[in-house]
Amino acid sequence: MTYTSITGGTKLFPTGTNTTYDNEVSAAIPLSSPFTFGGVAMTTCYVSANGFIAFGAAPSGTNYTPMSSLGSTTGAISAFGQDGGFSSSDATQPIGNHEVRYEDLGTEFVVQWQDHANYSNRSTERLNFQIRLVYATGEIKIIYGNCTDPGTSTSNSTPHVGIRGNSTTYASNVNSLMIGNVPSGTTCDWSKAVTGSANNSTMLFSSTTNASVKIPAGLQYTWVPGTQAPVRTFAAATAITNNAATVNWTAPTGATAYNVQYRAVGSCDWTNLVGNPVSAATATITGLTQNTTYQVQVQALNGAVQSVYSHIPNAAGTGSGYASTGSFTTTPNCVSTVTGLSSSSLTPESATISWTASTTPPGNGYEYYYSTSSTTPISTVTPSGSVGAGVLTADLSGLTPSTQYYYWVRGNCNGTDKGVWSSSANFTTLGLCPTVTAPASSATGVSVTPTITWNAINGATGYKLKVGTTSGGNDILDIDIAGGTNSSYTLATPLNFATTYYYSVTAYTANITGPATACTVRSFQTVCNSVNLPYTLDFESVTTPALPMCTTVINSGSGNLWKTATAPTGFTGKVLNYSYNSSNAANTWFFTQGLNLTAGVSYRIKYKYANATGTTQYPEKVKVAYGSSATSAAMTNTLADHANITGGTATNTFVDFTPNATGVYYFGFQAYSLADMNQIYVDDINIDVTPTCSEPSAVAVSAITTNGASISWTAPATAPGSGYEYYYSTNSTAPTASTTALGNSTTTSAPLSGLSPSTTYYVWVRSVCSSSDKSVWSIVATFNTLCGTVMAPFTQNFDSGAAPNCWNNVNPTATGTDANLFWKFSGNGDYGASPANNGKAAGTYAWVDASSPYAGAGTNTVQLVTPSVNLTGLTAPLVSFDWFKNHSMSTSTTVSPSSYDNNKLTVEVNDGNGWVVIFSDNTNLNQWRTVAVPLAASYIGATIQVRFTVDKNVNGNGYFYDDLLLDNVEVKQNPNLATSETVAKDHKINVYPNPFTETLTISDVSKVQSVSIVDVSGRLIKTIEKPSSELQLRDLKEG
Incomplete structure (x- = not known):
């Protein structure tokens, strides 16, 4: 058939100035003559951008299955019914003149889809097809022009093709076509489509599945009005021998004779039964090949009136035989049934399969077939290999790691006669990612010279070990460990203490360098050593609610645990937080890393703490202590006991202490509040040698004007010999020891001038004990100058x-x-x-x-x-x-x-x-x-x-x-x-x-x-x- 494009008539889609279409449905289009469909004279139709037309009412714009989805329509004709069209949001639009138009030629009504595509394959597909309604005869023609090969996406790749009446009842009101990848790798294209077996039967169009199932140019499907119903009901095939079988069906009303066709599964073409037409609702097919699966279809006749061919029945006659199982399978000349399939000696790229000898050993041994598909092979499939008589094992090689394979075995009686394929068995090849046994994933406290261990993989020839400071990194180690039986490696160069490392172990073989998907990267944290002062903990490095590295939390009661949280007002960034338990009192300790302290030396611990804000206050309790281990029993040296923490204002405090013995000490913060209180926040923990020059405290600001203010502070216990220095800025970044002061004072106050109106200022003060001995800067004070005109x-x-x-x-x-x-x-x-x-x-x-x-x-x-x-x-x-x-x-x-x-x-x-x-x-x-x-x-x-x-x-x-x-x-x-x-x-x-x-x-x-x-x-x-x-x-x- 020659495909003749139309260029006149009316363009339906895209509409207006649009350049794309998707899910559009036309308004009712008048037909120049009534078109009889399903016994009803149709005077209008509706066109869907999704490859079909409908009668009676407009279909939904998202109806992609017109044979099985009725909606309000009373009929549908589908040439490529699926989600079709294009996207206006694509940065680069596909080439082609994409449009849907219709033209009434007087004798025919024609709807044409030009350069159409499956929406999921719109970048590559260009499909041209028409639906033609012949007024005089009532014929329906679906004609295909030049169509590209199917796209690679498998989405929406099985369109509906056929006609449907005013219901979706299969057989009586749906006449659809079907074709698929049967058997796998078939070369049958759309011209070899068969009658569908259900109202949702589809036509395959996906090059990922099988690019050979495509649309030849000039293909035409024709439906002619008729009065003879097709054969829809079958019984099981009988009298099956090695060269014949009898098929049986129920005669439809009016049928007086039948044409029967058959083909071996895998063949695209049909063979007419010798003796067609037959008068009875049964037929014996002879001259068949032994051990071969066949498909059958039957056409009902009433004089010159012909029905469409039936669907392909299955062996029981109750379902579809459009599959590798077909309608029946002739008996084999080679009576050899194989059982007891098993696999062994698995490696990443090989396996050994074995089976039990059949009762009658085949003279030429056995053939085997393996695949990643579980579909049973047909009798004509080419075997994967064979073994001689008496051999009951086969070695498979060239396999893919971590892949499931299915396999079948059959007897080979002679060069021609083969037994039936056995039931399937399966195995999965070994992967190239060994089971790692140490260190455990996310392990802590790991030695700085760790031994990494794993379970050896059978068939591996070596292992690749990577260690890095980032996930997937290899900046610490990247080494090949030859020998597939190796299962451990000890790092010779010590790692850093208290550091997170990432590692992976990957096997390889002589032929495969690694897995398709990278092996899991695991992490471990090396042991925390004791550290020297100064020690600062501001919790900013954590991902809440996790704790900083080398710190620990224990629960000595039944309340909640310390955690980290986002800082409330008065704190910065993240903080240590205890949140109340409604039923149980708090009794949880937070411990710092071990710190090296010397007997007789005075040290200072500084921190800030607060409760939450609120009209009603619920007092919290925190004790601060230190001891020789990170346990509650070791916290024998109490430094502070804050037994009534209320209000949301952060309090800065410090305590000086002197240990009696040199050693490693841990500092603990114990929350011991009553049940159902509120929140405790702790931040900016700092432990260092007590300074010889202490900083002032309680910096306050008063007498604020538009361009000035007065600052004051509380002197330390030992007043500095050379007064104080102060620094202020509109930036909240704290000054350092080398920052140049902006002023000095010999008293505990100072005026600030030359400020800008309506501006936020930050101010710090430090003690000057001598020209070479200055304290750290105080806690910041903040104020806003008054607004100016x-x-x-x-x-x-x-x-x-x-x-x-x-x-x-x-x-x-x-x-x-x-x-x-x-x-x-x-x-x-x-x-x-x-x-x-x-x-x-x-x-x-x-x-x-x-x-x-x-x-x-x-x-x-x-x-x-x-x-x-x-x-x-x-x-x-x-x-x-x-x-x-x-x-x-x-x-x-x-x-x-x-x-x-x-x-x-x-x-x-x-x-x-x-x-x-x-x-x-x-x-x-x-x-x-x-x-x-x-x-x-x-x-x-x-x-x-x-x-x-x-x-x-x-x-x-x-x-x-x-x-x-x-x-x-x-x-x-x-x-x-x-x-x-x-x-x-x-x-x-x-x-x-x-x-x-x-x-x-x-x-x-x-x-x-x-x-x-x-x-x-x-x-x-x-x-x-x-x-x-x-x-x-x-x-x-x-x-």
């Missing part, structure tokens, strides 16, 4: 998600600290002010939460005040801001004030002479509104603050639906507006004339909820609710 123009967009510096978030009448009585800067509004309505991301505006409390103290005065702004330089100062209020009881965009009050926003300005209202409004609109208010001339050159007050309970009837949002506050030069304007974003609203005398016109009043009028001093004069487009303002006084 900022110069106009001034702007704030609230995009940081936090309160802006130097803004005052206050509520003068609130008696509590509930967050809903203050402005918020993170999170988002809800109901009518939800992100879907206001259009802005959370944390990019300031807002007042209308939630409870919405009655009582503080609900009328939720205030946000700008920094002081100097207007010098502005000849016509202007205050502008964006606000959003959309009172709604749902997240709908519809304003729904309900029966509750509207919250009100009031804006005021203060130049030192009191607050003056310049704006006040409580109206609603589902969009941001920009308000611009010019200030009176009296404000020129002044310093002002702007206050935004939200009243959540205007008339004692507040509720939680009315969140109010604020953004983009500006104090700037007025762009010469004589009329204060409120402009709704994204809506062009013009107010004119400007200036006006008696009448003011608004261009689009549909979006205006209210108009506020202020005088030149900034006072609110009048508010007009729901204004008309023309405002009569002749009653206003001049000015």
